[in-house]
Amino acid sequence: MDWDKLRIFHAVADAGSLTHAGDVLHLSQSAVSRQIRALEESLNTTLFHRHARGLILTEQGELLFDATQSMYKRVEAATARIRDSEEEVFGKLRVTTTHGFGALWLAPRLAKLYETYPDLNIELMLEERVLDLPMREADVAIRMKEPSQADLVRKRLMSIRMRLYASPDYLAQHGEPKTMADMSHHRLICQNPSSAQVSAGMQLVQELLTNDIEQTLTVNNYFGVLQAVISNLGIGVLPDYIIEDFPSVVRVLPDVESGEVPVFLAYPEELRQSKRVAAFRDFVQEEIMAHRRSRRAMGAD
Structure with a gap:
């Protein structure tokens, strides 16, 4: 042909x-x-x-x-x-991750990557749907569970938990809950139950809703939940990695949290030698280490 x-x-x-x-x-x-x-x-x-x-x-x-x-x-x-056989790191790199992690944690840090590799062009694909890496729908994925697809290089980056947060102004006006039962007097802000999300977050929301919570605001991603919390609308269920970049929000009910959620970075086996992938992988790992040091310094763990 x-x-x-x-x-x-x-x-x-x-x-x-x-x-x-x-x-x-x-x-x-x-x-x-x-x-x-x-x-x-x-x-x-x-x-x-x-x-x-x-x-x-x-x-x-x-x-x-x-x-x-x-x-x-x-x-x-x-x-x-x-191209990656050359010494320089350049060209397009398609990175897929969830809306929450991509918008709240990864995107704000990419300036550092561009400072080091100005000729690297990131295409950030924020999707809850798991893209097919072996079929090259994306080059690199950061997901909230271990990828099940074959022929992938996988690395566990960190673990996160879903916790409860509110703004100081909201707590000053409505008071701070001391027990789970007190949540019935507050508006709960969380992901819509029909939205794709980690099961640990869904389980925490279901547990909270057993406390006769009548007022709720549901959003289909964590970025929207965060904006509602910052706007003093209620108490939100959010991933713990937001604390470093949004220190104005306050954790409430510190004994209440979801189970552990693993975060994995993965890419196709055929890109194992890719300098673009290696540069991005090393950058994310370095930022994770800095994130951990910051959390320890803040006493957030």
């Missing part, structure tokens, strides 16, 4: 338009159209449904697009490995 025609097909399928694909490929629309017709003729099938608003893949087109996507991911992986 003609690789050049596959390259053009992939661009058209990705753009959904002959014109847009031509712009990407620096080819005229007519040249792109000829290549697509030639490919369809060689396969004896129709790859696109054509209509006024653009192009839609046929069932056969979707099968071919799946194949070309896989090819492009493998080419990207090979290109990255070739």
